[in-house]
Amino acid sequence: MVKITSWGRLSHLEHQRVLLSDCQQVAKQLQQHQPGIAHGMGRSYGDVCLNPNGVLWQTTSLNRFIHFDDNTGCLTCEAGILLGDIQALFMPRGWSLAVTPGTQFVTVGGAIANDIHGKNHHVMGSFGDHVKHLHLVRTDGSLIECSPTLLPNWFAATVGGLGLTGIITQVSLQLQPVPGPWLDTETVPFTQLSEFFALADSSESTWQHTVSWIDCLSTKGRGLFMRANPCDIGPNLEPQCHAHTMRFTPPLSLVNGLTLKPLNSLYYQLKKWRAGRSIAHYQAFFYPLDNLLHWNRLYGPKGFYQYQSVVPREVSLDAVAAMLAAIKQSGQGSFLAVLKTFGDREALGMLSFPQPGVTLALDFPNRGDKTLSLFKRLDAIVREAGGRIYMAKDARMPRELFELGYPCLNEFLTYRDSGISSSLSRRLMDY
Amino acid sequence: MTNTSKRIVIIGATSAIAEHCARLWLSNQSVDLTLVSRDLAKTQRIAADLQVRSPQSVIRILTTDFCDAQAIQHCVADIIAIRPVHTVLIAHGTLPDQQALQQDLSACAETLMINGISPALFAEAFATQMQQANYGTLAVIGSVAGDRGRKSNYCYGSAKGLVERFVEGLQHRLAHTAVKVTLIKPGPTATPMTAHIRNMPMAKVEDVAQCIVTGIAGGKPIIYAPTKWALIMLIIRHLPRCIFHKMNI
Ligand SMILES: Cc1cc2nc3c(=O)[nH]c(=O)nc-3n(C[C@H](O)[C@H](O)[C@H](O)COP(=O)(O)OP(=O)(O)OC[C@H]3O[C@@H](n4cnc5c(N)ncnc54)[C@H](O)[C@@H]3O)c2cc1C
Ligand SMILES: NC(=O)c1ccc[n+]([C@@H]2O[C@H](COP(=O)([O-])OP(=O)(O)OC[C@H]3O[C@@H](n4cnc5c(N)ncnc54)[C@H](OP(=O)(O)O)[C@@H]3O)[C@@H](O)[C@H]2O)c1
Numbered sequence: 001m002v003k004i005t006s007w008g009r010l011s012h013l014e015h016q017r018v019l020l021s022d023c024q025q026v027a028k029q030l031q032q033h034q035p036g037i038a039h040g041m042g043r044s045y046g047d048v049c050l051n052p053n054g055v056l057w058q059t060t061s062l063n064r065f066i067h068f069d070d071n072t073g074c075l076t077c078e079a080g081i082l083l084g085d086i087q088a089l090f091m092p093r094g095w096s097l098a099v100t101p102g103t104q105f106v107t108v109g110g111a112i113a114n115d116i117h118g119k120n121h122h123v124m125g126s127f128g129d130h131v132k133h134l135h136l137v138r139t140d141g142s143l144i145e146c147s148p149t150l151l152p153n154w155f156a157a158t159v160g161g162l163g164l165t166g167i168i169t170q171v172s173l174q175l176q177p178v179p180g181p182w183l184d185t186e187t188v189p190f191t192q193l194s195e196f197f198a199l200a201d202s203s204e205s206t207w208q209h210t211v212s213w214i215d216c217l218s219t220k221g222r223g224l225f226m227r228a229n230p231c232d233i234g235p236n237l238e239p240q241c242h243a244h245t246m247r248f249t250p251p252l253s254l255v256n257g258l259t260l261k262p263l264n265s266l267y268y269q270l271k272k273w274r275a276g277r278s279i280a281h282y283q284a285f286f287y288p289l290d291n292l293l294h295w296n297r298l299y300g301p302k303g304f305y306q307y308q309s310v311v312p313r314e315v316s317l318d319a320v321a322a323m324l325a326a327i328k329q330s331g332q333g334s335f336l337a338v339l340k341t342f343g344d345r346e347a348l349g350m351l352s353f354p355q356p357g358v359t360l361a362l363d364f365p366n367r368g369d370k371t372l373s374l375f376k377r378l379d380a381i382v383r384e385a386g387g388r389i390y391m392a393k394d395a396r397m398p399r400e401l402f403e404l405g406y407p408c409l410n411e412f413l414t415y416r417d418s419g420i421s422s423s424l425s426r427r428l429m430d431y
Numbered sequence: 432m433t434n435t436s437k438r439i440v441i442i443g444a445t446s447a448i449a450e451h452c453a454r455l456w457l458s459n460q461s462v463d464l465t466l467v468s469r470d471l472a473k474t475q476r477i478a479a480d481l482q483v484r485s486p487q488s489v490i491r492i493l494t495t496d497f498c499d500a501q502a503i504q505h506c507v508a509d510i511i512a513i514r515p516v517h518t519v520l521i522a523h524g525t526l527p528d529q530q531a532l533q534q535d536l537s538a539c540a541e542t543l544m545i546n547g548i549s550p551a552l553f554a555e556a557f558a559t560q561m562q563q564a565n566y567g568t569l570a571v572i573g574s575v576a577g578d579r580g581r582k583s584n585y586c587y588g589s590a591k592g593l594v595e596r597f598v599e600g601l602q603h604r605l606a607h608t609a610v611k612v613t614l615i616k617p618g619p620t621a622t623p624m625t626a627h628i629r630n631m632p633m634a635k636v637e638d639v640a641q642c643i644v645t646g647i648a649g650g651k652p653i654i655y656a657p658t659k660w661a662l663i664m665l666i667i668r669h670l671p672r673c674i675f676h677k678m679n680i
Pocket of ligand 1: 007037038039040041042043044045048049059079080100101102103105106107108109110111113114115116117118119161162163164166167168169289392393
């Protein structure tokens with residue numbers, strides 16, 4: 001047994017870890033050790049990748065490439081490979097993942113199971129939109145191959161399926177051609193929420209990547225709108241990346257009432273002062289937090305929550321304003337607050353998170369009941385707006401909100417594997 | 432291209448440590464790589480991965496019986512016949528439960544064979560060829576377990592001890608040639624071999640492989656991987672018996 005935590009560091013409980021390292025042995029290993037749940041890099045914030053006192057199938061050693069077609073950009077690989085390893089290998093060859101999240105330290109399997117989204121959702125949809133084929137091993141030892149056209153229901157259940165339909169062992173992904181690793185970026189400060197929406201509307205047709213940082217303590221909702229397009233600046237040296245590590249967990253959260261306001265103001269003013277166009281390396285733009293390894297320790301021993309919701313576009317201005325007001329009033333919140341519009345494309349997974357609208361993601365140091373009661377207020381706003389909460393980030397949403405937010409749930413349940421169970425599935429579903 | 436690129440041979444190529452060394456070797460250059468194993472299908476999957484990582488590299492696969500001296504002799508001769516080699520890594524090994532071995536002499540014999548005699552025979556066959564070419568590096572994976580006999584793994588450990596003396600002899604024999612001989616001693620590393628061991632902190636296989644590749648490039652005679660094990664084993668080797676025998680290791 002080993003103590004395992006997820007990115008939010010809310011619990012550190014014992015798990016029996018089973019290392020999967022050979023695709024051919026996975027069926028046998030699952031039959032021998034179950035019930036369990038797949039665990040990639042544990043970059044999910046809550047309990048979707050945890051199964052305390054039970055089995056975790058560790059997938060990160062399933063990390064072999066299988067085939068790459070230089071002409072079409074179709075990559076076949078095992079599911080434990082890291083998105084960062086794919087980017088590092090293929091970016092210099094002119095190919096990039098179509099969708100990447102805010103960190104490169106996640107596995108392909110994890111990216112599919114949460115049907116993750118990136119800053120280019122309005123152009124590319126979510127990760128599952130670029131999966132051409134996958135192998136799913138069930139705990140009874142059987143293998144299911146599926147794709148958007150082959151057993152499409154199994155595919156739709158597995159994309160965004162939270163690891164509950166089987167273990168994904170092998171995947172074919174469509175990569176996108178890019179001119180190189182560089183991006184032409186622009187930062188535009190905004191002083192209120194309505195400006196954010198105007199910027200989003202005017203940017204979506206001409207900018208592939210858009211995302212905003214928002215100062216969750218400001219009254220009107222000031223922030224920084226960042227947008228980018230791939231660009232060709234000719235042959236160039238790769239920048240030297242210097243990763244730092246947060247080596248210890250401070251006894252108290254370093255993000256607190258005293259530090260947050262000055263930090264947010266400083267960041268806003270600095271960025272405002274340096275706003276405008278610049279050329280950035282993809283790593284700096286896509287994965288700004290990856291330079292401080294283990295930054296999650298900043299929140300101290302009690303860990304932190306992330307609350308990420310999406311609300312439909314029609315009601316988004318009011319809903320987002322209401323959420324920001326509730327947060328400001330509670331005196332909680334943190335530096336990390338991200339606002340982004342999703343495009344009109346419906347995700348293909350039965351439990352996929354992205355839906356047309358606006359998504360707001362915020363970190364909150366865990367202050368126990370105080371934090372949980374704030375979440376209840378936010379839940380009410382999301383419920384009223386007809387939105388949903390992202391399972392990759394969740395550790396506490398009430399079951400009724402989950403059921404409201406994910407109308408395809410009942411259909412999904414018929415594809416579950418009875419030998420698979422996670423903390424989250426026990427919390428929100430029957431087992 | 433084949434004739435100018437570096438030629439590397441890995442014996443026991445399905446080992447996780449060896450596979451990660453191969454990834455590092457291929458990451459910044461095209462290599463002429465030969466993978467030797469007993470399991471063709473598994474080795475083909477590794478070769479496919481390496482080929483995606485390095486499309487320009489040439490990757491060959493050979494299978495053989497690792498416990499048969501004749502087969503080893505032929506295998507090495509076949510490899511050398513193509514072209515001289517720059518680097519050989521001998522990596523195979525197995526770590527059965529010590530207590531089970533105490534009940535089963537034939538399993539004990541197999542363990543001594545695959546961890547001790549087999550790598551020594553491969554090393555011997557390559558050493559002779561490399562001495563003639565007066566060129567290359569021969570690296571063999573031993574273990575920190577070979578540094579002192581311990582109740583928890585002395586069957587495995589003594590075979591690794593054999594490897595250490597053998598390599599030492601080869602280093603002595605080839606000291607005045609251009610051939611370098613290296614002994615690699617990994618500490619506990621998270622690989623399939625140790626997957627059944629609980630409650631022991633393990634190094635990451637990527638880090639161990641990096642340590643090995645850097646050490647081989649630097650021409651080191653002994654590589655502890657990670658390096659901290661050099662100090663730990665120095666202490667363990669020198670502990671007086673009266674203390675050592677009280678330890679449950
Ligand atoms: C700094 C940071 C930024 C982030 N930014 C974004 C973002 O911009 N957009 C976004 O969408 N997400 C984002 N995330 C969340 C992250 O992308 C997801 O949580 C992702 O799923 C994590 O992948 P993982 O490999 O760590 O999987 P884990 O967290 O270990 O597991 C996630 C889920 O995948 C399942 N799973 C893993 N491997 C397999 C497999 N082989 N077969 C079947 N199921 C499997 C698990 O069972 C679990 O249900 C971010 C996370 C961090 C820490
Ligand atoms: N992991 C550690 O903690 C650790 C510590 C110190 C030293 N080492 C040494 O490091 C080396 C590599 O081990 P690893 O950790 O990478 O383990 P691994 O992934 O389990 O690899 C073991 C290798 O040995 C091969 N092998 C085992 N028995 C064999 C046999 N009878 N015939 C032919 N090949 C056989 C295996 O082949 P198959 O794939 O066909 O089974 C595999 O290639 C070994 O010499 C090991 O002793 C490891």
